[in-house]
Amino acid sequence: MPEKEDFFDREAEEEALRKILLSKPNLVNFIYGPINTGKTTLLTRILEDLPDEFRVFYFNFRGVEIRKYEDFVRAMFRAGKETFWDKIRSRSDSIGATLDWMEKVCGNFNEGFVLPANVIKTFVGEKKNSEKNRQDVFDYLYNLFKGIIKRGCKPVLVLDELQMLRELRKNGIALHDMFNFMVRLTKETHVAHCLAVTSDSLFIEEIYGNARLEGRSRNFLIDDLDKERSYDVYEAFGFQNKELVWNYIGGKPGDMIRLNSELILGSTEKEGLELMLTDERSRLENLLEKVQYRLFSEDKIAGTDVREILEVLSVCSDDAQMHKGKIKPMIRRLLIEENFLFLDPVTGTVRPQGQLIRKAMKSAKVY
Numbered sequence: 001m002p003e004k005e006d007f008f009d010r011e012a013e014e015e016a017l018r019k020i021l022l023s024k025p026n027l028v029n030f031i032y033g034p035i036n037t038g039k040t041t042l043l044t045r046i047l048e049d050l051p052d053e054f055r056v057f058y059f060n061f062r063g064v065e066i067r068k069y070e071d072f073v074r075a076m077f078r079a080g081k082e083t084f085w086d087k088i089r090s091r092s093d094s095i096g097a098t099l100d101w102m103e104k105v106c107g108n109f110n111e112g113f114v115l116p117a118n119v120i121k122t123f124v125g126e127k128k129n130s131e132k133n134r135q136d137v138f139d140y141l142y143n144l145f146k147g148i149i150k151r152g153c154k155p156v157l158v159l160d161e162l163q164m165l166r167e168l169r170k171n172g173i174a175l176h177d178m179f180n181f182m183v184r185l186t187k188e189t190h191v192a193h194c195l196a197v198t199s200d201s202l203f204i205e206e207i208y209g210n211a212r213l214e215g216r217s218r219n220f221l222i223d224d225l226d227k228e229r230s231y232d233v234y235e236a237f238g239f240q241n242k243e244l245v246w247n248y249i250g251g252k253p254g255d256m257i258r259l260n261s262e263l264i265l266g267s268t269e270k271e272g273l274e275l276m277l278t279d280e281r282s283r284l285e286n287l288l289e290k291v292q293y294r295l296f297s298e299d300k301i302a303g304t305d306v307r308e309i310l311e312v313l314s315v316c317s318d319d320a321q322m323h324k325g326k327i328k329p330m331i332r333r334l335l336i337e338e339n340f341l342f343l344d345p346v347t348g349t350v351r352p353q354g355q356l357i358r359k360a361m362k363s364a365k366v367y
């Protein structure tokens, strides 16, 4: 994560998001966009910079496998350090005691919920299979947030890589419980802001069509930078041949960072960019090879062949964006799942995930 002073131009998005956070919580905010556009970086920066009364609870589910209810509890809560007296008090199970304690151990920006161990135990049940021992996690959090408000603070719930909760089903909890909870916190009771972040465009599409969220959520796109803003950033990095850089990586912040580190390692601009393109090309060739030799599971690639995919790649690489209906669903799904195409469910269009991928797609071939 860059230091604050290294952070480059995201003023417009920053202002819009900040405005949302400073107003009354009304809608669930889904923050989406192609990979590596800086969603997490931008959000973290805004959240760390909110006025003092904000209490942010930020979760990043990247790399966390969450299938069961217990995995979910483990991902959401951490037991904090307690003194002997804290332990005695937290036995009382009262929200007030927990809030007193949280005031000591939590800051304005918190990764996860740090709670007394005793409270966490009530979510998973001390005795196995003992449903009645188990507190409803969402009810508890709702009351906790209300308590935070009563103490003059403003809670914010942020879930990054929300798609990781997709597999969560069994044991009486599922992703739709999380959606219900977020709607309850925002539109129904205005208790807390809820932000959910994801780059998984198929997941966003699923969410977009979710009746539970209809009229209760807002989608917020964090895209690659446009040419003007990118050139300013190139300037800040000291890139010399801006046209060349734009032609290879366009406005993707993650790629600018990568190019910068190639330069630090001693490459010229052209060499660095070629290296990055080669990586992208081999990722694409791997995919084509796997299709050609049927190395994917059949339900992922049934009815498609490598020629057809090559054709789609070539068409997509020429169009700024196209309606998703122009691509056969099976191929569309495969290319989105493998992070070559980005699907914007709001406009119903698809396009390459970025300029580097677009360039790799133009010259894709099979051997």
Ligand SMILES: Nc1ncnc2c1ncn2[C@@H]1O[C@H](COP(=O)(O)OP(=O)(O)OP(=O)(O)O)[C@@H](O)[C@H]1O
Binding pocket: 001, 002, 006, 007, 008, 009, 010, 034, 035, 036, 037, 038, 039, 040, 041, 042, 199, 253, 254, 255, 257
């Ligand atoms: N505005 C910015 N200023 C400086 N560096 C940035 C900025 N935005 C992104 N970066 C850098 O670009 C890289 C990608 O950013 P980040 O991980 O925030 O993107 P993301 O959109 O959350 O990615 P993903 O799609 O993988 O979730 C990181 O190395 C980050 O430090």
Ligand SMILES: [Mg+2]
Binding pocket: 039, 040, 041, 160
């Ligand atoms: Mg991210």
